[in-house]
Amino acid sequence: MANRKLVAGNWKMHGTAESIGEIVRIAAGVPTGVDVALCLSATLIERAARAVPGFAIGAQDVHSMERGAFTGDVAAHQLHDARASFVIVGHSERRDGHRESDTQVRAKAVAAQGAGLKVILCVGESLEAREAGCAISIVSAQLDASLPPSPVEAVAYEPIWAIGTGRIPSLEDIGEMHAALRSRLIAAYGAAGNVVRLLYGGSVKPSNAAEIFGVADVDGALVGGASMTAADFLPIVEAAAES
Numbered sequence: 001m002a003n004r005k006l007v008a009g010n011w012k013m014h015g016t017a018e019s020i021g022e023i024v025r026i027a028a029g030v031p032t033g034v035d036v037a038l039c040l041s042a043t044l045i046e047r048a049a050r051a052v053p054g055f056a057i058g059a060q061d062v063h064s065m066e067r068g069a070f071t072g073d074v075a076a077h078q079l080h081d082a083r084a085s086f087v088i089v090g091h092s093e094r095r096d097g098h099r100e101s102d103t104q105v106r107a108k109a110v111a112a113q114g115a116g117l118k119v120i121l122c123v124g125e126s127l128e129a130r131e132a133g134c135a136i137s138i139v140s141a142q143l144d145a146s147l148p149p150s151p152v153e154a155v156a157y158e159p160i161w162a163i164g165t166g167r168i169p170s171l172e173d174i175g176e177m178h179a180a181l182r183s184r185l186i187a188a189y190g191a192a193g194n195v196v197r198l199l200y201g202g203s204v205k206p207s208n209a210a211e212i213f214g215v216a217d218v219d220g221a222l223v224g225g226a227s228m229t230a231a232d233f234l235p236i237v238e239a240a241a242e243s
């Protein structure tokens with residue numbers, strides 16, 4: 001049986017108090033039959049969560065330690081205390097921009113799960129790896145090394161070259177990658193690996209969402225730019241609900 005779809009928005013370093021109205025519009029327009037979350041900057045999490053009770057608000061990163069002298073970082077229990085229910089770990093903008101290793105990503109996932117947060121773990125290849133024909137082996141190895149011992153809520157396959165560029169892999173390439181990642185999840189978690197949602201991310205738009213959701217083993221999407229407005233995000237959520 002197909003997994004229920006999850007569509008998560010990643011607002012990255014955008015959003016202020018003025019954005020709460022848009023978050024309310026998004027939450028109000030979510031149809032039944034699909035799970036939706038918005039992952040926001042830490043500054044907005046609690047305000048957003050109070051504005052849309054019952055709607056899932058998430059964070060975009062977390063520190064792996066429970067507390068301590070880590071200036072500027074936020075711990076998993078602090079995110080939970082701010083009413084976050086999801087957290088993204090291992091986004092390529094963290095792996096590349098902050099030199100996060102697979103080991104650190106796994107430690108973050110473990111910390112997040114320990115605080116009761118649902119983890120969306122990101123993996124994805126560079127353009128060089130895609131062109132060299134080794135995308136599947138590289139992303140599979142990244143997943144194996146980043147997965148925590150307990151099943152994550154979702155894995156997001158995000159080819160780095162597709163993020164914010166308007167380019168997406170062929171549907172065949174997405175299907176091939178998701179099938180490979182599913183087999184890694186089953187190798188890691190047994191039958192529980194079947195119910196980890198496999199999201200595709202990278203330039204998902206209202207115009208391409210339905211065809212992406214039609215690919216086998218695509219259980220939803222992680223959406224950046226197109227998650228910032230109800231006008232763009234809700235058609236993607238509706239496509240997921242209808243698929």
Ligand code: PGA
Nearest residue numbers: 163164202203223224225
């Ligand atoms: P994009 O970003 O949808 O703007 O390509 C996706 C992401 O970085 O999660």
